[in-house]
Amino acid sequence: MVSIPLLLAFLAPAAFACCKPLERRSMRVHESRSSVPQGFVNQGPAAPDTVLHMRIALTQSDSAGLEDALMAVSTPGSASFGQHLSKEEVEAFVSPSQDTTDAVRTFLEQSGIQATEITPAGDWLGFQITVGEANQLFDSNFNVFKHAESGRENIVTMAYSVPADLSEHVRLVHPTISAFPKLPLITTPLVNPISQASSSSDVTPPASCTNVTTPACLQDLYNIPTAAAKSSSNNLGVAGFIEEFANKQDLSLFLKTLRPDINPATTFHLETLDNGTNSQVLADAGFEASLDIQYTVGIATGVPVTFISAGEQNFDSDLDGFLDMIRFLQFQISPPQVLTTSYGQDEDDVSPALAESLCNAYAQLGARGVSILFSSGDGGVGGGGQGLECTTFEPAFPSGCPFMTSVGATTDIPETSAFFSSGGFSNVFARPAYQAQAVAAYLKRLGTTNAGLFNTTGRAFPDVAAQGTDFEVFVDQQPFLISGTSCSSPLFAAMVSLVNAELLSAGKRPLGFLNPFLYGAAAGAFSDITTGSNPGCGTNGFPALEGWDPVTGLGTPNFSALLAAAKKAAGL
Ligand SMILES: *[C@@H]1O[C@H](CO)[C@@H](O)[C@H](O)[C@H]1NC(C)=O
Ligand SMILES: *[C@@H]1O[C@H](CO)[C@@H](O)[C@H](O)[C@H]1NC(C)=O
Ligand SMILES: *[C@@H]1O[C@H](CO)[C@@H](O)[C@H](O)[C@H]1NC(C)=O
Numbered sequence: 367m368v369s370i371p372l373l374l375a376f377l378a379p380a381a382f383a384c385c386k387p388l389e390r391r392s393m394r395v396h397e398s399r400s401s402v403p404q405g406f407v408n409q410g411p412a413a414p415d416t417v418l419h420m421r422i423a424l425t426q427s428d429s430a431g432l433e434d435a436l437m438a439v440s441t442p443g444s445a446s447f448g449q450h451l452s453k454e455e456v457e458a459f460v461s462p463s464q465d466t467t468d469a470v471r472t473f474l475e476q477s478g479i480q481a482t483e484i485t486p487a488g489d490w491l492g493f494q495i496t497v498g499e500a501n502q503l504f505d506s507n508f509n510v511f512k513h514a515e516s517g518r519e520n521i522v523t524m525a526y527s528v529p530a531d532l533s534e535h536v537r538l539v540h541p542t543i544s545a546f547p548k549l550p551l552i553t554t555p556l557v558n559p560i561s562q563a564s565s566s567s568d569v570t571p572p573a574s575c576t577n578v579t580t581p582a583c584l585q586d587l588y589n590i591p592t593a594a595a596k597s598s599s600n601n602l603g604v605a606g607f608i609e610e611f612a613n614k615q616d617l618s619l620f621l622k623t624l625r626p627d628i629n630p631a632t633t634f635h636l637e638t639l640d641n642g643t644n645s646q647v648l649a650d651a652g653f654e655a656s657l658d659i660q661y662t663v664g665i666a667t668g669v670p671v672t673f674i675s676a677g678e679q680n681f682d683s684d685l686d687g688f689l690d691m692i693r694f695l696q697f698q699i700s701p702p703q704v705l706t707t708s709y710g711q712d713e714d715d716v717s718p719a720l721a722e723s724l725c726n727a728y729a730q731l732g733a734r735g736v737s738i739l740f741s742s743g744d745g746g747v748g749g750g751g752q753g754l755e756c757t758t759f760e761p762a763f764p765s766g767c768p769f770m771t772s773v774g775a776t777t778d779i780p781e782t783s784a785f786f787s788s789g790g791f792s793n794v795f796a797r798p799a800y801q802a803q804a805v806a807a808y809l810k811r812l813g814t815t816n817a818g819l820f821n822t823t824g825r826a827f828p829d830v831a832a833q834g835t836d837f838e839v840f841v842d843q844q845p846f847l848i849s850g851t852s853c854s855s856p857l858f859a860a861m862v863s864l865v866n867a868e869l870l871s872a873g874k875r876p877l878g879f880l881n882p883f884l885y886g887a888a889a890g891a892f893s894d895i896t897t898g899s900n901p902g903c904g905t906n907g908f909p910a911l912e913g914w915d916p917v918t919g920l921g922t923p924n925f926s927a928l929l930a931a932a933k934k935a936a937g938l
């Protein structure tokens with residue numbers, strides 16, 4: 367943990383104040399962190415001439431209005447259910463007032479900084495300055511923090527300030543107090559090579575899916591249709607980061623072997639940002655990207671799938687393109703109706719203001735009718751730093767965000783919780799109304815177990831679960847078994863896309879933000895998982911119990927029941 371002298375060094379006031387009219391405005395600390403992020407070591411001050419790609423998030427004109435609108439369009443039975451907002455309607459809620467924009471721009475211009483709007487609503491400004499300039503502008507003290515395990519270096523300040531009269535106009539400045547260990551943020555803990563011989567080309571579903579999980583097994587287990595969905599406007603997005611590439615030949619071999627009933631030439635579209643690529647050199651294929659693409663294309667039969675690859679030229683400073691991915695989609699007139707992401711991090715690594723800003727961006731896309739899904743994480747209650755000491759449970763980000771859907775993992779048949787399935791309670795986001803009843807019932811059953819180790823008022827996750835062990839995946843033309851909640855999110859996303867296909871072809875809107883529907887009209891479409899737990903931090907973690915629980919959420923989906931609930935909610 368933190369050594370006190372180190373901390374004091376960070377908090378020492380910036381020593382130099384040379385050429386800026388700081389004294390004209392009183393500065394106020396805007397964000398600070400009390401301890402060095404877990405696993406990081408201070409390497410000393412960042413070189414003053416290092417260029418920072420800085421961003422400022424401005425106060426939005428009506429973020430509460432956005433949340434109300436999101437809930438109204440996402441809650442079955444509400445008068446405006448399914449009447450998703452247009453891009454412009456969303457932007458009207460989140461664009462800053464003219465006062466706010468003017469105040470922040472004037473402040474920057476006084477220091478010779480020309481900022482550009484980097485989101486369609488203009489609620490984020492971007493500019494480049496040096497560390498030396500940033501230290502003066504924001505009373506910060508940027509140091510280089512090295513993540514001991516990965517070697518990744520972040521430029522971090524323990525605190526920063528903005529002029530006191532500006533604090534109401536500024537949500538956050540980034541990069542500042544957040545630090546991120548190297549991705550893959552959600553790792554796939556068990557990657558086992560399997561011999562060619564054990565890769566069966568037998569298409570009949572195995573009597574049990576215990577040993578190898580395949581599309582046929584999942585279709586059987588969850589009643590997922592094998593027939594191709596119709597609807598030309600449907601699209602399932604798969605987020606790719608950290609140069610994880612999905613190979614088309616591997617997909618083709620996967621389909622030939624495990625989906626012989628569909629055309630092995632079935633493929634995916636590619637969109638890139640931040641100079642992303644998708645190398646088709648077989649040796650460059652990544653486990654995560656291969657898994658994500660093979661179990662979306664291989665389950666969402668007939669649904670167009672788009673691999674969205676964020677490259678290394680992301681200037682969201684160690685967030686590996688997380689901010690840019692969502693900005694990229696905000697600019698699209700027709701973003702994919704479903705986006706699955708199998709990357710994430712510990713909530714503690716992200717400043718609360720940054721977590722709220724990303725969460726707000728998910729709400730914006732949700733209001734437009736996009737279902738945002740993430741894996742819940744593979745570290746049980748200990749989070750990504752489960753190898754390190756934890757004195758309290760470590761919730762995952764963005765699973766703590768109430769405006770996305772977090773997917774945990776199960777294993778075996780009959781299904782039980784996967785031990786690694788992260789779940790718990792956010793320390794940043796309060797519990798949303800849609801899950802209040804389900805979570806209260808769990809807390810009552812839990813009693814005093816784990817008391818003091820988690821935040822009883824926080825947004826609880828995951829929302830749902832799906833199988834997450836021993837998925838057969840082809841990487842560089844070889845079969846492997848992969849486990850992790852990284853399996854579960856693409857699988858559930860594919861099922862949501864198949865539901866959307868039916869809704870769209872009946873002239874209805876897609877499901878959009880899922881949770882009010884899942885906890886409400888669709889709650890009966892999940893098989894409750896009541897065994898197992900997610901150990902971590904020297905405890906057994908949370909037990910899966912009757913009803914919602916912070917290991918498997920509402921349980922695992924039954925596609926036919928989910929579709930029936932969706933049709934009913936849509937008035938079909
Ligand atoms: C499948 O798993 C079971 C128990 O986990 C094991 O006994 C059996 O040998 C496995 N079968 C194969 C073909 O690997
Ligand atoms: C990204 O690629 C484009 C050309 O494809 C190039 O002009 C640009 O300089 C690249 N950007 C960076 C930051 O490398
Ligand atoms: C617990 O969560 C709430 C949000 O529900 C938050 O305001 C509070 O600060 C959290 N407490 C701690 C100790 O993190």
Ligand SMILES: *[C@@H]1O[C@H](CO)[C@@H](O)[C@H](O)[C@H]1NC(C)=O
Nearest residue numbers: 589893924925926927928930
């Ligand atoms: C799945 O849902 C269908 C339709 O609601 C129902 O007939 C079936 O029994 C369900 N299966 C399971 C395993 O719950």
